[in-house]
Every structure is written in structure tokens, then in C-alpha cells.
Amino acid sequence: MAQDVAVTGIGLVSSCGAGLDAHRTAFFADAPAPALDTQRHAPLVVHAVPDIDWSAQVPRREQRQMELWQKLGVYGAGLALENAGLKDNLDLCRTMDMIIAAGGGERDLSVDETIIRRVQSGEDLGQVINAVLTTDLRPTLFLAQLSNLLAGNISICHKVTGSSRTFMGEESAGVSALKIAVARIRAGQSTHALVGGSYNGEDADFLLSYQLKSMLATRWSPVWEREAANGLITGSAAAFLVLEARQHAEARGAPILALLGDVAEGRARRDADAPAALAATHARACGGLSPDLVISGASGFGPQTALTSAALAAGSDVPARAFSSLTGYLREPQFLFATALAALAVSDGRMPTAIGGEHPASAAPAAVLAETAGLFRGEGAVLVRRA
Amino acid sequence: MSRHLDHAGRPLVAVTGIGIVTSLGSGRAENWRRLIAGESGIHPITRFPTEGLSTRIGGTVDWLEPDGTGSQCVTRALAFTAANEAVAEARLEGGIGGPLFLAAPPVELEWPQRMALTGNGGIEPGRAYTSESLLKPVGSPRHDAIYDAIQFGTIGDDLADAFGVTGVPVTLSTACASGATAIQLGVEAIRRGESNRALVIGADGSMTAEALIRFALLSALTTHNDPPHKASKPFSKNRSGFVMAEGAAALVLETLESAEARGAVIHGLVLGCGDKADDFHRTRTSPDGGPAIAAIRNALADAGLDETGIDYVNAHGTSTPENDKMEHLALSTVFGPRIAEIPVSSNKSMIGHTLSAAGAVEAAFSLLSLQHGVLPPTINHDEPDPAIPLDVVPNVARKAAIRTVLSNSFGFGGQNTCLVLGRNPL
Numbered sequence: 001m002a003q004d005v006a007v008t009g010i011g012l013v014s015s016c017g018a019g020l021d022a023h024r025t026a027f028f029a030d031a032p033a034p035a036l037d038t039q040r041h042a043p044l045v046v047h048a049v050p051d052i053d054w055s056a057q058v059p060r061r062e063q064r065q066m067e068l069w070q071k072l073g074v075y076g077a078g079l080a081l082e083n084a085g086l087k088d089n090l091d092l093c094r095t096m097d098m099i100i101a102a103g104g105g106e107r108d109l110s111v112d113e114t115i116i117r118r119v120q121s122g123e124d125l126g127q128v129i130n131a132v133l134t135t136d137l138r139p140t141l142f143l144a145q146l147s148n149l150l151a152g153n154i155s156i157c158h159k160v161t162g163s164s165r166t167f168m169g170e171e172s173a174g175v176s177a178l179k180i181a182v183a184r185i186r187a188g189q190s191t192h193a194l195v196g197g198s199y200n201g202e203d204a205d206f207l208l209s210y211q212l213k214s215m216l217a218t219r220w221s222p223v224w225e226r227e228a229a230n231g232l233i234t235g236s237a238a239a240f241l242v243l244e245a246r247q248h249a250e251a252r253g254a255p256i257l258a259l260l261g262d263v264a265e266g267r268a269r270r271d272a273d274a275p276a277a278l279a280a281t282h283a284r285a286c287g288g289l290s291p292d293l294v295i296s297g298a299s300g301f302g303p304q305t306a307l308t309s310a311a312l313a314a315g316s317d318v319p320a321r322a323f324s325s326l327t328g329y330l331r332e333p334q335f336l337f338a339t340a341l342a343a344l345a346v347s348d349g350r351m352p353t354a355i356g357g358e359h360p361a362s363a364a365p366a367a368v369l370a371e372t373a374g375l376f377r378g379e380g381a382v383l384v385r386r387a
Numbered sequence: 388m389s390r391h392l393d394h395a396g397r398p399l400v401a402v403t404g405i406g407i408v409t410s411l412g413s414g415r416a417e418n419w420r421r422l423i424a425g426e427s428g429i430h431p432i433t434r435f436p437t438e439g440l441s442t443r444i445g446g447t448v449d450w451l452e453p454d455g456t457g458s459q460c461v462t463r464a465l466a467f468t469a470a471n472e473a474v475a476e477a478r479l480e481g482g483i484g485g486p487l488f489l490a491a492p493p494v495e496l497e498w499p500q501r502m503a504l505t506g507n508g509g510i511e512p513g514r515a516y517t518s519e520s521l522l523k524p525v526g527s528p529r530h531d532a533i534y535d536a537i538q539f540g541t542i543g544d545d546l547a548d549a550f551g552v553t554g555v556p557v558t559l560s561t562a563c564a565s566g567a568t569a570i571q572l573g574v575e576a577i578r579r580g581e582s583n584r585a586l587v588i589g590a591d592g593s594m595t596a597e598a599l600i601r602f603a604l605l606s607a608l609t610t611h612n613d614p615p616h617k618a619s620k621p622f623s624k625n626r627s628g629f630v631m632a633e634g635a636a637a638l639v640l641e642t643l644e645s646a647e648a649r650g651a652v653i654h655g656l657v658l659g660c661g662d663k664a665d666d667f668h669r670t671r672t673s674p675d676g677g678p679a680i681a682a683i684r685n686a687l688a689d690a691g692l693d694e695t696g697i698d699y700v701n702a703h704g705t706s707t708p709e710n711d712k713m714e715h716l717a718l719s720t721v722f723g724p725r726i727a728e729i730p731v732s733s734n735k736s737m738i739g740h741t742l743s744a745a746g747a748v749e750a751a752f753s754l755l756s757l758q759h760g761v762l763p764p765t766i767n768h769d770e771p772d773p774a775i776p777l778d779v780v781p782n783v784a785r786k787a788a789i790r791t792v793l794s795n796s797f798g799f800g801g802q803n804t805c806l807v808l809g810r811n812p813l
């Protein structure tokens with residue numbers, strides 16, 4: 001028999017702060033304002049990494065083994081477990097499944113710059129790589145580069161060891177992670193699972209990669225008002241959910257924050273028909289129900305934002321909120337952040353404040369569509385309902 | 388109970404297409420012929436200069452013609468080569484019509500790409516990561532190609548287009564267990580009734596100087612460079628690390644019912660999958676072997692078998708001092724005294740460690756072992772480790788009519804995934 005899939009824990013970290021209260025303050029405020037860092041990467045703007053006392057979730061001896069994206073993720077995972085009442089519940093953590101959406105690739109910039117300088121002064125690239133990397137590279141940096149080592153660190157720090165799977169592939173990694181975690185619980189292949197991802201929005205290689213296509217913005221404005229291709233502002237974040245079969249949650253007396261429908265996904269060719277395809281993905285996720293709010297993964301990158309806007313216009317006047325106005329673009333966890341925020345909105349019964357030209361609304365949302373179209377490929381959507 | 392269902396009433400999953408490429412060659416037939424002949428694919432690395440490196444050998448695949456430079460292109464070429472063979476063999480009209488699970492290494496900007504971006508309107512000399520240089524107007528077609536190459540989803544997307552995959556392809560990493568995890572995800576999707584078929588691929592072309600140096604800095608690689616074919620010696624007393632290698636395998640998974648209905652070739656069955664994470668250390672396994680033991684037991688339980696049900700073990704067998712010791716501990720704990728009677732061999736003695744691809748490549752070889760009734764040897768077994776009293780099928784292949792194989796995969800980050808494969812009909 002198909003199981004209802006419940007959200008029993010949410011862990012959020014972003015430029016808005018760490019934890020649910022920080023995000024309530026940011027998203028339900030009278031006049032939401034982004035926390036930006038315009039200095040560190042000037043003239044680029046990024047959403048600032050919040051001040052975090054890592055030790056609250058990441059044992060000090062483990063912090064040295066991790067780079068920022070992993071610390072964000074381990075911290076966010078800990079918040080979700082705590083919210084679900086499962087932190088330090090070794091029995092349930094040891095049987096908990098885990099699916100992580102991750103990128104990777106932290107580097108030692110000073111080592112890289114040494115190599116570039118020596119090659120530019122005439123030395124042979126191959127010889128320089130061998131000489132410099134062999135002597136200067138910190139051996140454990142490899143463990144901050146491997147995509148599956150966020151999951152590995154979560155196992156070490158939080159003892160989540162039922163199973164451990166890491167999905168890659170930008171935004172689609174987050175879509176697939178949630179889709180498969182939900183499907184496994186629905187089908188009885190899993191009883192409880194941790195799903196999440198994290199992202200360092202200031203990683204130099206990622207910033208460089210966006211700039212290979214001139215995508216980054218130098219000035220903040222609300223997401224829907226960024227129509228140009230160079231409208232992307234990145235942010236650092238973690239988004240984690242504890243999912244459980246409803247019966248599993250009820251049996252242990254855990255409060256159910258929200259219920260999830262099946263994740264609908266798409267792989268629309270990004271042409272004139274893409275908005276209709278994305279709208280169809282939204283409709284599949286809704287399964288005939290009408291949402292009273294959309295939490296959108298529109299990022300501010302022009303083509304993706306325009307696509308999302310056009311697809312949502314087909315759904316007439318349902319209020320939509322682009323959370324990236326406050327958090328920036330989060331890559332792998334983008335869809336998971338949308339889903340987590342949707343779960344918070346239905347569990348609190350509050351409508352996030354409109355930003356920019358968003359349609360104001362105040363009714364308590366009972367059914368929220370969380371959706372994300374990737375910058376260049378892949379779309380996902382899920383209906384998040386009040387329990 | 389229908390003979391198309393397993394012990395738990397779930398659809399039995401058959402394998403109706405196999406494609407393999409390793410340092411032994413391209414194709415199922417060539418690989419199998421050389422594998423059971425006990426040949427090694429390990430050789431000196433020529434792709435980049437190895438001067439000054441402690442390890443200068445590997446199992447690279449050098450004859451493919453990747454569309455571009457960089458390990459991403461090698462991985463892509465390997466994945467397509469294996470998938471083309473598997474899908475052609477499965478003779479499917481209109482493509483897979485099911486999901487794709489691709490086990491592949493993480494991607495990043497690599498040195499040739501990084502250097503191509505310095506100067507020429509890209510990064511300023513000596514100022515690689517300053518914001519001013521990031522904001523230099525770039526965006527020529529060459530830079531678009533680099534952008535695409537360093538997206539983690541690109542290869543999966545291309546494969547999905549080429550092979551008629553449904554839904555969004557899943558690209559995954561569980562480090563050296565990735566290939567086995569891809570198979571597990573495919574089996575689970577079929578058991579959920581989402582599709583009658585799935586395409587699963589493990590591919591790894593990540594042999595670059597930087598990747599080799601990273602593994603060397605963790606003391607994971609053997610430095611036994613001469614002669615290269617003797618370097619990988621799993622379960623031997625003088626084993627000293629793994630040999631990094633490239634390869635790919637693709638499997639078409641299909642319900643037994645669907646496969647029989649259309650008269651497909653059936654290489655064998657995937658009877659069970661089990662995984663378990665380790666919280667002990669990032670690169671080392673729990674000293675008691677607990678998570679590996681749990682993964683094996685989970686796979687047996689999933690297959691509806693007990694410890695008497697396994698006829699042969701296709702070992703993870705990396706040839707590192709730690710893995711082989713731990714794997715013996717895990718096997719002897721699960722199987723008890725009977726482990727002395729179960730042949731356990733390591734394909735890595737011949738093809739090296741194909742990393743993200745290993746779980747898929749070794750599952751493919753396990754299926755061929757079931758089909759042909761031949762166990763590939765563990766070569767280079769000249770000095771047995773007295774602490775590991777296993778029947779490792781030393782040096783020479785052996786005929787054996789086996790019904791079931793346990794294929795183990797373990798990886799950094801606490802990854803443990805095991806598969807139970809079965810002959811068809813059992």
C-alpha cells in the first residue's frame with residue numbers, strides 16, 4: 001500500500017541565517033531585505049555567508065577536515081535532525097537512508113596560482129603540475145573535493161548510516177534526490193530518510209564557470225526584475241529535510257510539518273515550447289489540486305527566470321515567491337530549499353512576504369507548489385500540503 | 388508464485404544487454420577473453436608526463452577518440468562506448484524507455500582548460516581568481532564548451548538523448564561503490580514499477596596527473612611501477628596499493644517477464660542489493676568491518692538468501708593493505724568457516740581499479756562468469772598473505788558451474804554496496 005510521505009524535520013542555512021527562526025524572520029518580515037556582500041568579490045555581489053558557530057553541529061576536530069560547502073551541509077543536516085527530534089537518536093540515525101545533492105571541487109587557490117605563474121613564465125605545464133602538486137597540495141584537500149564526502153561527513157558527525165547516496169548534476173541532483181527519497185518511502189523501500197544539499201556560493205571555480213557565460217550580476221534587484229542574462233547572484237546555503245512514512249512518524253509521536261506529493265520532473269528543450277512544458281510539470285505535481293502559493297526556484301538568471309515567469313503566468317493569479325531574492329542562487333540545493341520553505345509555509349500557516357512586484361497575499365497556505373527549473377536543463381516540482 | 392517474481396513478490400530483474408570497455412579492450416568478448424586468460428591491462432602512463440611521480444603506471448584506455456580534451460571527454464567516450472554495445476545487444480525498439488543511472492566521477496575545471504582561460508581576454512596573467520579577471524568579457528564558443536564540460540549533468544543529458552531515456556537522468560557518486568549504486572538504483576526503480584527497464588552505466592576516465600597525485604598523496608596507490616602488469620596483487624602479502632584505471636560498463640536492466648516476452652538475451656539476474664554507510668573515518672573502514680558485513684548481509688537478505696546461498700565472490704579486492712584485510716574479515720564473518728570453500732577473486736588484479744566504474748564493470752564480469760561457468764583468476768598471486776586464507780582462484784581461471792555471485796564495492800566516504808547476481812534460470 002502506498003505510504004504518505006511526511007516532512008518531520010527542516011534544516012536551513014542561507015544568507016538569512018541558520019535555522020528556522022532566522023528564515024521566518026527573513027521571509028515573513030514586513031520588509032524583507034537581502035544580506036549582501038558587495039566587497040569580497042567586488043564588483044560582483046554575492047549573498048553573504050552568515051556568521052555561524054559551527055561547533056553547535058560540527059565537532060571541532062572534524063571542522064578542519066571540511067571546506068565551507070561541507071560544513072554548511074553538515075550544519076544544515078544537524079538542524080534538520082534536531083528539528084525532527086532525531087539528533088542523537090542513534091537507533092533511528094543508523095537505519096536512516098540518506099540522499100545528498102552535491103557538487104564539489106574546492107581548490108587550493110594559492111597552489112593553482114603558483115602553477116599558473118610558473119607556466120606563464122615559460123615552464124612546461126606537465127612538469128610544473130607534477131612538481132607543484134606533489135609537494136604543495138594538502139593531501140586531505142581531496143576529501144573536500146569528492147562529491148560524496150558531504151554525505152561521508154554527515155555519517156561521521158551525525159551517525160546517519162542506513163545508506164548513503166550522492167547525486168550530482170546541478171539543480172537536477174536536488175530534484176532527483178527528493179524524487180527518489182519520496183518514491184522509496186511511498187513504495188515501502190525506506191521508512192525514513194535525510195535528503196539535502198549544500199553549496200558554497202563563493203567558490204572561485206564556480207564563479208569563474210558562470211562568468212564563462214557572463215552570467216553574474218553586479219547589482220541586486222528582486223529576482224523577477226532581473227531580465228538580463230547576467231542576473232545571477234549566488235548564495236551559500238544548506239537545505240535538508242527529514243522525510244518519513246507517515247505511520248513511522250506517528251508511531252514515534254513526531255509532529256508532521258507537511259506532506260509531500262510525488263516529485264514531477266521534466267527535461268524540456270529550452271525553446272519556445274519550454275514554458276508550456278514547465279507548466280505541464282507543475283500540473284503533474286499538483287495532480288488536479290490548486291496550490292495557493294508557489295515557491296519558485298527562479299534565480300535571476302534571465303532566460304531561466306523568464307521561462308519560470310512564463311510558465312507560472314499560465315497558472316493565473318496564484319501568488320509566487322522567488323526565494324533567491326533573499327538567498328541567491330543555490331545550485332544543487334535550489335529545489336530542496338524551495339521544498340523546505342514550502343514546508344515551513346504550510347506548517348506555520350504563513351505566506352512569505354511579497355518582494356518586488358510579487359502578488360501580495362496573506363491567507364494561510366494549505367497547498368504550496370515548490371518548483372525549480374535548472375539554469376540550462378532539468379525541471380522539478382512537488383506539491384507540499386498541510387498535514 | 389510466478390517465476391517472474393522474487394521471494395518478496397517483486398519483479399525479478401534480468402540483464403539483457405552488457406557493454407564493457409577497460410584497459411583490456413573494447414567490448415564484452417575481447418574483455419572476457421583476456422580476463423579469463425589472466426592478462427593484465429596495466430601499463431606505463433603516456434597521456435601526461437610522469438616524471439617526478441611516485442606512481443607512473445595505470446589502466447588507461449588510450450584508443451578511444453574523445454571529442455575534446457580533459458577527463459570529462461574520456462569519461463563521456465567510455466560511457467558511450469559501453470552503452471552503445473549494451474543497448475545494441477538488448478535490441479530495443481525506440482530506446483530504453485526507462486530511467487538512466489550514471490555512475491561517474493565529479494567534474495571540475497582541468498589544467499588544460501584552466502590554462503586556456505589565462506590571457507586571451509580570460510584570466511589575467513598571474514591573477515587567476517581576482518574578481519576583475521572573472522569579470523573580463525568572456526563567452527566565446529570555446530568558453531561555452533568549457534562551461535558545458537564542467538557541468539556534472541552534461542554527460543548524463545547527452546546519454547539520455549542518445550538512448551531514449553525517460554525522465555531526468557541521475558548522475559551519482561558513491562566513490563568507488565558508484566557503479567554498484569547505479570545498478571541498485573535501477574533495480575529499485577524497476578521494483579517500484581516505475582518502468583520495465585533501466586539503463587545503468589558506470590564510467591570513469593579520470594586519469595589525469597592531478598587525480599593520480601591526489602590518490603598518491605593519500606598513500607592509496609602502489610608505487611610498484613616495474614613491471615606494470617605485476618603491480619596489482621590483491622590478497623598478496625606484498626600488496627602495496629591499488630592501480631588507478633579507467634573503464635566503463637553499461638547494463639540494460641529489465642524485468643524477467645518483459646525480457647522473456649520479447650525473447651531477449653538474458654545474461655543473468657540481479658537478485659539483491661544491499662548498502663550500509665560507515666561513520667568511522669573518511670578514508671578508512673571500521674576496524675571491525677561492521678558496515679561491510681552489514682552491506683553483504685543486506686544484499687543477501689534482499690536476494691532472499693542466507694550465507695549458504697553464495698557460490699562465488701567477485702571481490703572489491705583493491706590490492707591495498709587495508710581493503711583486502713578488511714574484506715577478508717567481512718567475508719569470513721558473514722560466511723563463517725565455509726568461506727574457505729567459496730572462491731573469491733579480484734578482477735582488479737588485471738584491470739586495476741576503475742573507480743566510479745568498478746561496481747558496474749565487476750557486476751558485468753560477474754554475470755559473464757555465471758553465464759560461461761568460468762571464474763576469472765586473481766593474477767599476481769605469488770606470495771599469498773597468510774592472514775588471508777582465501778581461495779582467490781590464484782593466477783589461472785577455473786571452470787565452475789556457479790548459480791550466484793556476490794559482488795562487493797567499498798569506497799571513501801564510508802560507502803559499502805554489495806550486489807547478488809544469479810544465473811538464469813537459477
